[in-house]
Amino acid sequence: MSLSDNYLPQIPSEKAVAAAAVALRKIQTFSAKPGGICHLALLSTDGTRQPMDVPELAFRLLEEVLSEMACGNSARVVSLPAQLTLREAAVLLKIPKTHFLRMLEDGVIPATDSDRGSKIKLTDLVAYELKRRQMSREALEELAAQAQKLKMGRE
Template identity: 35%
Template sequence: MSAAERFDRLPDSETADLARASATELSKLLAHKPEADRARVQLDDTELILPRHALALLRDILTEMAQGNAVTIVPTHAELTTQEAANILNVSRPYLIQLLEKGAIPFTRTGSHRRIRYQDLMEYKAARDRQSQEALEELAKQAQELDMGY
């Protein structure tokens, strides 16, 4: 089994439990040492020094694993295919292409293929999520005003 195959699978319950405990402890350490910009980590007989940003990223990865999610790391400058971008947004590829053609998400062409910068996709996703949250809050407000029991 290759490394890529190992990390593409969803964590089993034992792994999720271990990730949860590790994320909790790492969060506590980061909170109790806000001035620390690096940490010493022992792995068997090897000692590593990691930057704080890597520790925060590790905490986030462990948190996702604790929730049963598979995790993929993508550099923010990376370019994605339309299928990869559609998967991240949880939409169909044809719908994503409509968004691209409408100008909702910037893209470039490499020959006949469209490429989307990860950072642009995440900005679109954040705006979409914000709009959804605002709409949900407005609906809840209206339901309360109409005494609908919400």
């Protein structure tokens, strides 16, 4: 396979879709603590068993890939660097770069300056997004409580 072939989506065959669906059902029966280790074993065609420890995050990624394949979709795992450029961070948050710059200026998200421009730690970006989602959930719950109190939506 040439380098350019690696960038083409790999469409799963009908056989692969069926196998992914079976594997997904099996993998969903396992539980692992977030941040923990999953103990797996691979079985080769000659019967050789190879035990291994896999981080829970990798186990969940495998589950996501199998889920997509079971639906007949192509799947790809994309890596993210520990330090993001302004553009990468804005794209990840799905906001315009100008809005992201304003957030940096206001100190909403910390950034470090380097000789190649500002960098944003992925951990800081994830922490911001988790906090934003939590605040959104709380606001929605408050609105729902107010609507119930005022008996809105019932006629």
